[in-house]
Amino acid sequence: MTKSLPSTERSLPIALIRAREGVMAPIRSMLADTGLTEQQWRVLRVLSEFGQMDANTLAIRASLLFPSLTRIATTLRKKGLVTQEQDAEDRRKLLIEITSDGQAIIDAHNAEAALIVEGFKAKLGDDNYELLLDLLCQLDPSHALSRAKPD
Amino acid sequence: MTKSLPSTERSLPIALIRAREGVMAPIRSMLADTGLTEQQWRVLRVLSEFGQMDANTLAIRASLLFPSLTRIATTLRKKGLVTQEQDAEDRRKLLIEITSDGQAIIDAHNAEAALIVEGFKAKLGDDNYELLLDLLCQLDPSHALSRAKPD
DNA sequence: GGCATTTCCTTAACATGTTAATTATTGCGA
DNA sequence: TCGCAATAATTAACATGTTAAGGAAATGCC
Numbered sequence: 001m002t003k004s005l006p007s008t009e010r011s012l013p014i015a016l017i018r019a020r021e022g023v024m025a026p027i028r029s030m031l032a033d034t035g036l037t038e039q040q041w042r043v044l045r046v047l048s049e050f051g052q053m054d055a056n057t058l059a060i061r062a063s064l065l066f067p068s069l070t071r072i073a074t075t076l077r078k079k080g081l082v083t084q085e086q087d088a089e090d091r092r093k094l095l096i097e098i099t100s101d102g103q104a105i106i107d108a109h110n111a112e113a114a115l116i117v118e119g120f121k122a123k124l125g126d127d128n129y130e131l132l133l134d135l136l137c138q139l140d141p142s143h144a145l146s147r148a149k150p151d
Numbered sequence: 152m153t154k155s156l157p158s159t160e161r162s163l164p165i166a167l168i169r170a171r172e173g174v175m176a177p178i179r180s181m182l183a184d185t186g187l188t189e190q191q192w193r194v195l196r197v198l199s200e201f202g203q204m205d206a207n208t209l210a211i212r213a214s215l216l217f218p219s220l221t222r223i224a225t226t227l228r229k230k231g232l233v234t235q236e237q238d239a240e241d242r243r244k245l246l247i248e249i250t251s252d253g254q255a256i257i258d259a260h261n262a263e264a265a266l267i268v269e270g271f272k273a274k275l276g277d278d279n280y281e282l283l284l285d286l287l288c289q290l291d292p293s294h295a296l297s298r299a300k301p302d
Numbered sequence: 303g304g305c306a307t308t309t310c311c312t313t314a315a316c317a318t319g320t321t322a323a324t325t326a327t328t329g330c331g332a
Numbered sequence: 333t334c335g336c337a338a339t340a341a342t343t344a345a346c347a348t349g350t351t352a353a354g355g356a357a358a359t360g361c362c
Contacts, residue, residue, distance in 0.1 A: 005265045008197050008212060012271060013174050013189070015284050017214045018291035020167040025292065027164065028350090037317065037350090038164070046159050056340065061159060063168045068318055070342055075317085092327045092340040114156045120163060124289055132286045133161060135279055139170035139271065179320090188320090188347065207310065219348055221312060226347085243310045243357045 026116045034105055035079075039064060043072055044081060047098035048106045054093045060142070081105065177267045185256055186230075190215060194223055195232060195249060199257045203248035205238065211293070232256065 008014055024038055031041055039062070046061045047053070053061075059069040073096055076082040081102035087093035098106075121129045159165055175189055182192055190213070197212045198204070204212075210220040224247055227233040232253035238244035249257075272280045 005196070005261055006268065008193070008200055010284060011196075012268065012280075012284065013171065013178065014193065014214050015287040015291070016167055016171040016174060018293070019287040020164065020171065021214070022290040022292045023164050023167060039318065042159070042165065045156070045162075049159055054340085063165050063172070065319065065321095066341070067320080067343080071318075090328070090340085094341065110156055117157065117163065120290065124286060128286055129163075132283070133163065133166050135275060135283045135286075136166040136170040138275055139173040140166070141173045141176065142169070190348065205310085216349065216351095217311070218313080218350080222348075241310085241358070245311070 023120060026119075027113065030109060030112055030116065034109070036105070039068065040072055040076060040081075043069070043076065044098060044102050044106055047082065047096065048103055052095055052097035054087065054095055056093075058096055076102070174271060177270075178264065181260060181263055181267065185260070187256065190219065190223055191227060191232075194220070194227065195253050195257055198233065198247065198249035199254055203246050205244045205246055207244075209247055227253070 005011075027041070028038055031038065034041075036044075042062045043058065043064070046058060050061065055066075055069055055073065058064075058073075059066050062069070064072065073082060073084060073094075077084050081099055083097050083099055085095045085097070087095050124132065156162075178192070179189055182189065185192075187195075193213045194209065194215070197209060201212065206217075206220060206224065209215075209224075210217050213220070215223065224233065224235060224245075228235055232250055234248050234250055236246045236248070238246050275283065
């Protein structure tokens with residue numbers, strides 16, 4: 001017997017899109033006055049958390065495709081929020097680092113962003129929130145890289 | 152006390168992006184030989200399921216922004232997969248309908264797409280899969296429109 | 303009827319997503 | 333050392349995401 005696709009009202013890809021839209025809307029609203037896009041914000045967040053790194057690692061950690069990262073890094077450099085520097089040992093690599101101006105933007109919005117996240121956590125309940133993250137991780141083909149949480 | 156943002160390794164927006172990527176990758180791969188993008192496929196699916204409708208309703212059901220839908224509908228019309236027709240009663244409205252060629256593409260890939268979905272359902276477990284969909288719906292600000300499932 | 307408002311859709315402008323081709327550098331082996 | 337494959341990043345081309353502005357048709361009110 002051949003199974004049929006579920007209704008688009010109960011489709012996993014569509015549900016993921018809508019959930020992302022619901023989560024990002026308040027964050028985009030928060031970023032409106034900074035002139036940053038959500039992707040630029042994500043890049044700054046990763047750089048702030050892990051420090052200087054090459055473009056490849058940064059793209060993976062920020063979940064961006066390489067061509068997107070190239071453009072975003074250029075934009076952020078023009079805005080003075082990151083620096084780009086050739087790796088002395090392997091001149092193919094580009095080392096990217098957040099500037100103090102970039103860090104200042106993170107610092108200025110960290111509390112508000114955390115509040116937004118807390119809001120969603122409260123909406124779902126703490127246990128459901130963690131469960132949701134775990135289930136989403138299981139759908140991520142590359143999440144072998146990031147298993148910080150032991151059982 | 153001021154809360155801090157969670158690590159980007161445990162960020163809900165990033166987890167949503169990665170999960171979507173994981174789910175869509177095999178679907179994009181399936182669509183490669185059709186020349187359709189995932190959004191074009193989504194539009195055809197909605198039209199196939201619900202029949203002719205105006206552009207506004209279609210955009211909402213396919214979770215697309217209006218300008219995106221305008222372009223996608225034009226592309227699909229040029230490909231002969233949908234028809235566009237002015238509403239006789241309200242000439243502002245554009246009624247869109249799938250063609251037999253469009254339906255043929257749906258029919259040709261329905262079984263394979265269903266298999267992909269079944270794979271993810273098996274990976275998470277049926278209960279977790281349904282739970283995931285419910286949790287995602289709670290993050291969707293507009294999900295009041297689609298509550299097919301009673302308690 | 304005439305006019306402001308609203309609704310539905312399109313267009314524009316810019317950023318990102320996606321795939322493929324290109325360039326620069328490194329590493330390796332004849 | 334030369335040539336060739338592999339890696340890191342960029343660029344190109346096209347589709348979509350996102351916000352804002354514009355145009356056509358309906359609606360409400362006078």
